[in-house]
Amino acid sequence: MKIIVLIKQVPDSTDVKIDPVTNTLKREGVASIINPFDMYAIEEAIRIRERFGEGEVVALTMGPPQAEEALREAISMGCDRGILVSDRKFAGSDTWATSYTLSQAIRKIDDFSVVFCGKQASDGDTAQVGPGVSMHLDIPQVTYVKKIDKIDKGSATVERMTEEGFDIIETPLPAVFTVVKEINEPRLPSLKGKMRAKKAEIRKMSADELSCEEDKIGLDGSPTRVSKVFSPPPRGGGRVLEGEPEEVSRELTGLLKDIVIG
Amino acid sequence: MDYLLTEEQKMIKDLCRQIAEEKIKPVAAEYDEKNEFPWDIVKVMAESDIMGIYIPEEYGGMGGGVMDLAIATEELSWGCGGISLAFAASGLGTFPIILFGNEEQKKKYLPRIASGTIAAFALTEAEAGSDAGGIKTTAVKDGDHYILNGTKQWITNGGEAEVYSVVAMTDRKKGARGASAFIVEKDMPGVSFGKKEDKLGIRGSATREVIFTDCRVPKENLLGREGLGFIVAMKTFDHSRPGVAAQAVGIAQRALDEAVKYAHERRQFGTTISSFQGVQFMLADMAIQTEAARAIVYSAARMIDSGAKDIAKVSAMCKTFASDTAMKVTTDAVQVFGGYGYMKEYPAEKLMRDAKITQIYEGTNQIQRGVIASALIKESLAK
Known part of the structure; x- marks a missing residue:
């Protein structure tokens, strides 16, 4: 079974700088890590390959040349190979353009069964790229997967986390699964993995090679415009009502009436 | 300081630090408190290929030497000087x-260990510590077997x-x-385990009596030949002492x-205590001593890996210096922490407790100094 894992290199810092001109994140010069949610995606993909005893896990990322490090780290954990989608033309991509570009790269990989992603990235927090990829590829998606109950080459049964509990979803494959941290505990790299990762050849794909339509990539292909980035004002301190239930509820009703009726 | 580590050694260092930071450090105080064996950490180390670092590649290991073992031990001990002992x-x-x-023994056991x-190594007995010649455990040949009887004491990883x-x-x-050396498996008839020790430090490790009662060990499990037992023990210690020294360096670095x-x-x-010269000088001395200890450990480890013959002296030197350093540096760390250093909520007191054993086991530092002095005298007479 061939499994693709989409990963993203994100800044390992809360001190993220924003480009004042483009209003996008400045990534150069900041220590980087694999998006923490993607680690669960990598782990689940490797576990499935191990369960089947055969197959291939391909780590795929889009980013600047330095994103190669993230792919090598994925290989050190047990991914078989890495593909870096990188081109100056992709700069400034929003989630729509990114998912389009990634889906073009996925089309180059034959006969895959699952595309795993973390539920969202820790920098942008949009949770849109996984679902976007599934739409561009026109294959099913299950988001917030917390458990794979059953999987074979043609179909899978998975548990999708919801606020109240979970849904059990059966889906044909190939499909896109975005995973939550409840799904597993990611392993650490192994020494043999690190050595393999150091030597591994990272396949690079450019915009031309992916036959991307120019108006669908990069800043120009991105419908999103960031008009302003700001920190929301801190919430005011709440007030705790104490006392007997009856007394407290009477006070609360009074307060609510004051707010509503004013 | 740059010790010109190889690519592989850098990987070992990074990975072991990651294990120490992410897996060991968060649970170290709990294992110290409970005095339990860290099986979950052993599993992590095994999956990361750490357990076989020093085992030759043809037997499933990573093919590293004493230097690789020292680097790994140092970093793991930075996380916890007790838990690192499982490795x-x-x-x-x-x-x-x-x-x-021999080839059969290596093929049978090394891949499993990797x-x-x-x-575990079982030499010490109640009446035979530094004076290892006093051991009372016997092995009597009986056909295709040796029958072992006796009690080994304070065996790290025992049980x-x-x-x-x-x-x-x-x-x-x-x-x-x-004396002779044997490979004995836990489930061979006649092997049992006695008292589990309640120790001052390295409480995240198991220290226990190993008891042999008419324990039948196949004669294929004799290491080398009869009479080689003490040579086996001494050569083993020559190779393992840099490991104890590295454990000490890891503990000192953490302190x-x-x-x-x-x-x-x-x-x-009204200011941080780091602005006081009295504290600054302590920190500086701790740094100098720790770095010097690391340097002597790495030098000794590399000399042993080079195949040098007379390694007893350097092996003893690095163990003595690094363990004395760890004791001093951890004691000073407690002092820098002041009253908080004496309290279990803070990490300093555990480091001091863990450091102490490194001056005692695998040959007390007094025995080490004896080894060093005899080597000096022998060298002088040979001139």
């Missing part, structure tokens, strides 16, 4: 097989290990030349790191 003391139990095992089976390298007397009349961090946070007289 390091397994190395101690494995060296007799690597150094003296993949996470724990080993948890599957494979034991055991030294027993095959011919008491010959004294030290009458230094914690002390610097704390000195920068703790405020007295």
Whole structure:
């Protein structure tokens, strides 16, 4: 079974700088890590390959040349190979353009069964790229997967986390699964993995090679415009009502009436 | 300081630090408190290929030497000087097989150990500590077997290990030349485990009596030949002492790191205590001593890996210097922490407790100094 894992290199810092001109994140010069949610995606993909005893896990990322490090780290954990989608033309991509570009790269990989992603990235927090990829590829998606109950080459049964509990979803494959941290505990790299990762050849794909339509990539292909980035004002301190239930509820009703009726 | 580590050694260092930081450090205080064996960490180390670092590649290991073992032990001990012993003391139990095992023995045991089976070394007895010649455990040949009887004391990894390298007397009349070494498996008939020790430090490690009662060990499990027991023990210690020294360096480094961090946070007289020269000088001395200890450990480890013959002296030197350093640096760390250093909520007191054993085991530092002095005298006479 061939499994693709989409990963993203994100800044390992809360001190993220924003480009004042483009209003996008400045990534150069900041220590980087694999998006923490993607680690669960990598782990689940490797576990499935191990369960089947055969197959291939391909780590795929889009980013600047330095994103190669993230792919090598994925290989050190047990991914078989890495593909870096990188081109100056992709700069400034929003989630729509990114998912389009990634889906073009996925089309180059034959006969895959699952595309795993973390539920969202820790920098942008949009949770849109996984679902976007599934739409561009026109294959099913299950988001917030917390458990794979059953999987074979043609179909899978998975548990999708919801606020109240979970849904059990059966889906044909190939499909896109975005995973939550409840799904597993990611392993650490192994020494043999690190050595393999150091030597591994990272396949690079450019915009031309992916036959991307120019108006669908990069800043120009991105419908999103960031008009302003700001920190929301801190919430005011709440007030705790104490006392007997009856007394407290009477006070609360009074307060609510004051707010509503004013 | 740049020790010109190879690419592989850098990987070992990074990975072991990651394990120490992410897996060991968060649970170290709990294992210290509970005095339990860290099986979950052993599993992590085995899956990351750490357990086989010093085992030759043809037997499923990473093919590293004493230097690689030292680097790994240092970093793991930075996380916890007790938990790291599951790895390091397994190395101690494995060296007799690597150094003296025949092809069959190596094929049978080394791949298992590389993949996470724990080993242990069983020499010490109640009446035979520094004076290892005083061991009373006997091994009597009986057809295709040796029958072992006796009690080994303070065996690190005892009870948890599957494979034991055991030294027993095959011919008491010959004294030290009458000892032999055997590979004994945990589930061989006649192996049992006694008292589990309640220790001052390294409480995240198991220290236990190993008891042999008419224990039948196949004669194929004799290491080398009869009478080699003490040679096996001494050569093993020559290779393993840099590991103890590295454990000490890891503990010292952690104490230094914690002390610097704390000195920068703790405020007295309206400023951080790191601004006081009295504290600054302590921190500087701790750093100098720790770095010097690391340098001597790495030098000794590299010399041993180079195949040099007379390694007893450097091996003893690095163990003595690094362990004395760890004791001093951890004691100073407690001092930098002041009253908080004496409390269990802070990491300093555990480091001091963990450091103490490194001056005692695998040959007390007094015995080490004896080894060094005899080497000096021998060298002088040879001139």
